[in-house]
Amino acid sequence: MLVTVALFVLGLILICLGGDRLVDAAVAIARKIGIPQIVVGATIVSLGTTLPEILVSTTAAFDGSAAIAAGNAFGSIICNTALIAGLTQTLRPTKKVETKPLLWRAAIFFGVIIVLEIVGFLRGEFGRLVGFLLLAMFVVYAVLNIVRAGAEGGDEEENEAAEDGSLLKQFIILAVCAALLYVGANLLVDNGILIAEAIGVPQRVIAITFIALGTSLPELVTSIVSMIKGFSNVGFGNILGANILNILAVIGIPAAVVGIPLEASTYQMDIPLAILVMAILIVPILFRKKASRLQGIVLLAIYAAYCVVSFI
DSSP: OHHHHHHHHHHHHHHHHHHHHHHHHHHHHHHHHTOOHHHHIIIIIHHHHHHHHHHHHHHHHHTTOTHHHHHHHHHHHHIIIIIIIHHHHHHSOOOSOOHHHHHHHHHHHHHHHHHHHHHHHHHSEEOHHHHHHHHHHHHHHHHHHHHHTGGGOSOOOOOOOOOOOOHHHHHHHHHHHHHHHHHHHHHHHHHHHHHHHHTTOOHHHHIIIIIHHHTTHHHHHHHHHHHHHTOHHHHHHHHHHHHHHIIIIITHHHHHHTOEEOOHHIIIIIHHHHHHHHHHHHHHHHHHSSOOHHHHHHHHHHHHHHHHHHHO
């Protein structure tokens, strides 16, 4: 048990260190390239923090458990938006959001997820064709990020410059920090489950807490550290980018490999709820160019209700 506790603590230390330095590196990259923090958060940072979901879904597909991917992807979107964004916006609402990079990314997210809801309702599965189309859309999304990066220049937040260094150095730091987040999250979740089982916590509670939140820990740590450091747009962009990657890659890869059968609750509750919480987060910001504490409180209340309903 001592080894388990030690590994749990080590995992906590790794994700704290990784999240702290990842935010600094991301801000430094944004400044050096000359793009808004929300853009680097929605691209480079979100790719790093979404790796756990991508790896879990891909491994599950090759192991014959592709159905896990849908719950993993949409559950992560709900957790990222309702819990993580809800928490950070309640504590410190994001100010001065650049709507130009937000608008087209939001259009991609809502367009794709609404199509997935229709397909899921009509067919009860995401077939291989859907998977290939999602991966093609992922390529389009990646290209758009590269092409539009120059047009989305100009940092919207005024803060002290992040730690200096070459661009290559900052990318290396960011990659190492993403790896630390992944390893730390795995140590925290795996050993947290063992500790919970040892002290008699029911398996259902473990599933709703440790396992459900496990793959979203990188987003949680990155968002909180971004908020503390005053770079809230990095955390906000990270949530947006991670949610887009969840539907394009986390669903797309296993669907393209073997197809994903869906439970009725996926298209009856999970996908509609994912659309709702993202609409609560994004739509007011598009009009006001900033978030509000009320949005955060509403999102947290929705997540609490979602957990209660899932538990019951």
